[in-house]
Amino acid sequence: MQTGAPPSASVDVAVVGGGIVGATLALALHQRLASPAARVLVIEPKPATPWQPIAEVASSLRTVALTPASQRFLQSLGVWQRIPKSAITCFDTLFVYGRSDMEQITFQATDRTDSESTDPTVLGYIVEERALLQTLHQCLEEASRSGGVVSTPDKPARMSDDHHALLRWSRAGLASLAWKQTQHREPVSVFASLVVAADGARSPVRERTGLGWIGQSYHQRAIVAIVENHEPNRLAIQRFLPHGPVAVLPLGVEADWLELEATEAQFLDALHEALHGVHAGEGQDAASASTRTPRQASAHLHAAVPTFRRLIPSAIDQRDRWSFPLHFGSASTYDGKRVVLVGDAAHVIHPLAGQGVNLGIADARALARILQHAWKTGRDLGDPSLLAAYTRERLPMNTMMLLSLAALRRIFAFPSATRGLGEQLASTLRGLGMRTLETVSPWRAAVVRLATGEYN
Known part of the structure; x- marks a missing residue:
């Protein structure tokens, strides 16, 4: 040897x-x-x-x-089969939404069109590094x-x-x-x-x-933590906000992996606000947003994606947190x-x-x-x-x-420092784009193929 x-x-x-x-x-x-x-x-x-x-x-x-x-x-190399099963969690649904009711889209494993899939019920995997x-x-x-x-x-x-x-x-x-x-x-x-x-x-x-x-640097840091959930799930979510996106990914151990992009954050309050908070004056729903309570906003999301209720974190795991520059x-x-x-x-x-x-x-x-x-x-x-x-x-x-990712981030961040007609117009355009993507099958399929690596 x-x-x-x-x-x-x-x-x-x-x-x-x-x-x-x-x-x-x-x-x-x-x-x-x-x-x-x-x-x-x-x-x-x-x-x-x-x-x-x-x-x-x-x-x-x-x-x-x-x-x-x-x-x-990885499976073709004989690696995937040897990774401990407890270190792998799969998800079959990705829910993406923004600041208004119009800005939302759901991708599911059933949207996949590739013929080489080893498991057509999976949209992606979360694996412990x-x-x-x-x-x-x-x-x-x-x-x-x-x-x-x-x-x-x-x-x-x-x-x-x-x-x-x-x-x-x-x-x-x-x-x-x-x-x-x-x-x-x-x-x-x-x-x-x-x-x-x-x-x-x-x-x-x-x-x-x-x-x-x-x-170049984004002059921000991504903050990562484990949030505790009441039950495992196969749902990944991502919300785009002016300061950046927040994502919650399943870990399969009654916890979820959180990536919160922010310069400062009190984890639990910030997470609840990021996932369920209402941003008055933003988007075409500005009038209703100003009177809607956080509970009502959360209920709206539950109606849009029933399994969303599983992603209400009850606690932050205090054992470790870490961040990295973007x-x-x-x-x-x-x-x-x-x-x-x-x-x-x-x-x-x-x-x-x-x-x-x-x-x-x-x-x-x-x-x-x-x-x-x-x-x-x-x-x-x-x-x-x-x-x-x-x-x-x-x-x-x-x-x-x-x-594409740089442009997507800018689209959802704009206009981050203004109010009024410009912001409503930007939200409306984002919403129309997401609704179009939701309903036009070829475009939707193209995004799914890109996200699942089928274009590589």
């Missing part, structure tokens, strides 16, 4: 970053490139943390929303025993916490990576036909390669000299649609397919034309998603 990369070793693909996207790609390459003939190296600076059920541990708030397309790919990551690492560990994966995130090819992999190019044209390992004084170096940057939004590999980055960005291209970008190293989007990890998994799926074909035909895996083909496939799709 090869547990580390010796000095000046040579590998076919070096994946820098053993997170969800990097580990998924490495596992896909191991299976698709007929390993152990192909050698795949995974370099990861952070040790894996053992998984525990979310009900038993305080720091398991991180979850990921996965589309059916991502689920199928730690459970998914640990399962991926276990699969990589097993792959390393066959010799195909030179090292895994649980083995000695781990960087010291205070060092990044240093990327250079050798005289032979191969990429050269050097890094310090935790248990060795001397740096370790390796030559690779292709280096894959899966090292996050602040990717040192991307910066070293000189690939451009365009992005920003978006994209690399100007995904490929450089023997380097290619995947996941957050290539693109960062607003979390309001839960598509970040899914776009990264779609990157991994596309790159694995392209490299598989190249490997079978004996081509150099670092061939610029191969990497350019990957960019042509993934950059337009990811950019469309990034811009």
Whole structure:
């Protein structure tokens, strides 16, 4: 068993970053490139943390929303079947609404039109991040025993916490990576036909390669908590408000995962207000809104979606809360000299649609397919034309998603600081758009296909 990369070793693909996207790609390459003939190296600076059920541990708030397309790919790699069932919750209904009665739409699993679905009753999945990551690492560990994966995130090819992999190019044209390992004084170096940057939004590999980055901060933070519910449900909801969206996603343990975007919030009061509050003077229902009580507003939503009553949180889990800054960005291209970008190293989007990890998994799926074909035909895996083909496939799709979410957020935030006719007109237009989307089947189907990853 090869547990580390010796000095000046040579590998076919070096994946820098053993997170969800990097580990998924490495596992896909191991299976698709007929390993152990192909050698795949995974370099990861952070040790894996053992998984525990979310009900038993305080720091398991991180979850990921996965589309059916991502689920199928993980299943094809033998990963999905091994994730603990208690770490997976599915939802079959998504209720989206805004500030007025007109601004609402419901998507259901029955709206799906894809023929490859393994479970047509599911619109999406909520998975505990730690459970998914640990399962991926276990699969990589097993792959390393066959010799195909030179090292895994649980083995000695781990960087010291205070060092990044240093990327250079050798005289032979191969990429050269050097890094310090935790248990060795001397740096370790390796030559690779292709280096894959899966090292996050602040990717040192991307910066070293000189690939451009365009992005900005939203100057807000997303606040995440677990809210307790009386019973499990399969309903996900999202409400768009001037300060940003609030989302409640099911966890399946009589609790829900809350993402509240705000600069300041008292959790429970803010959540009740965000979900059920009435905003007087907003939208075409301004007159009735000024006299409607919060209880009446909540009853209206219950009538629109009967299962909405299950999403009235009774308490906030005090064990842990966390927040993260919101920003978006994209690399100007995904490929450089023997380097290619995947996941957050290539693109960062607003979390309001839960598509970040899914776009990264779609990157991994596309790159694995392209490299598989190249490997079978004996081509150099670092061939610029191969990497350019990957960019042509993934950059337009990811950019469309990034811009769509940015536009959607602006549409629902406008006009956030004005009152009167302009605001009523904006609300009316939003409502008409959502009603049209609700009733025009082809448009509705297109949105569902996009949300479930069927266009990737």
